[in-house]
Amino acid sequence: MAKQGIRRRAQQQVEDVSGSGRPADVEVLQSLVTEMLLALGEKPGRHGLLKTPERVAKALAFMTQGYQRDIDHLLNGALFPIEYDEMVIVKDIDFFSMCEHHLLPFFGKVHVGYLPNKKVVGLSKIPRIVDTFARRLQVQERLTVQIAETLKSKLNAHGVGVVVEARHLCMMMRGVEKQNTVAVSSSMLGACRSQPQTRLEFLKLIRRGSVGDSD
Numbered sequence: 001m002a003k004q005g006i007r008r009r010a011q012q013q014v015e016d017v018s019g020s021g022r023p024a025d026v027e028v029l030q031s032l033v034t035e036m037l038l039a040l041g042e043k044p045g046r047h048g049l050l051k052t053p054e055r056v057a058k059a060l061a062f063m064t065q066g067y068q069r070d071i072d073h074l075l076n077g078a079l080f081p082i083e084y085d086e087m088v089i090v091k092d093i094d095f096f097s098m099c100e101h102h103l104l105p106f107f108g109k110v111h112v113g114y115l116p117n118k119k120v121v122g123l124s125k126i127p128r129i130v131d132t133f134a135r136r137l138q139v140q141e142r143l144t145v146q147i148a149e150t151l152k153s154k155l156n157a158h159g160v161g162v163v164v165e166a167r168h169l170c171m172m173m174r175g176v177e178k179q180n181t182v183a184v185s186s187s188m189l190g191a192c193r194s195q196p197q198t199r200l201e202f203l204k205l206i207r208r209g210s211v212g213d214s215d
Ligand SMILES: [Zn+2]
Pocket: 099, 100, 101, 102, 103, 104, 168, 170, 171
């Protein structure tokens, strides 16, 4: 990602992380999109727009399906007892979310690390936890904290570190129009917060080149 960056520490309190549990109302969305097209000065009846309300409604329902996901259900059967106390890192997890201020996408990478405390989670579950929170209306800081707090509490981990790097279309397409700005947020919990060495190890591990890279 680009050099220019905004670094923000995610300290926002985590609110209720459970979703509504019900799917988006596609029919209502559809009629609202028709009204929006009218309000924008478009003609919803013209050929190219005929199926647009339906498409947009379905796309929105897909992009906010995280409200229907339940973390406990997701982790059910995926926690394993283990005697392993080195840091577990999953980095470069792609995510796509939508900012709750403009309903425009923000997207990028999430890097996660945790220090296990007698149990680990199946590695494939970590991107799914990220997706669960990303596919809701979000602000980047809250997304970061929700991922970190969830891992900390569900795994009872000694420490958790989460770094999110993202580009926001609301910044790139409008307002400040900073095309190359990457917003970076982080949440460090437990040993990752209290022990500088642990935090450094996490940051070093997520910065290291991918497997197969020359460095
Ligand atoms: Zn925004």
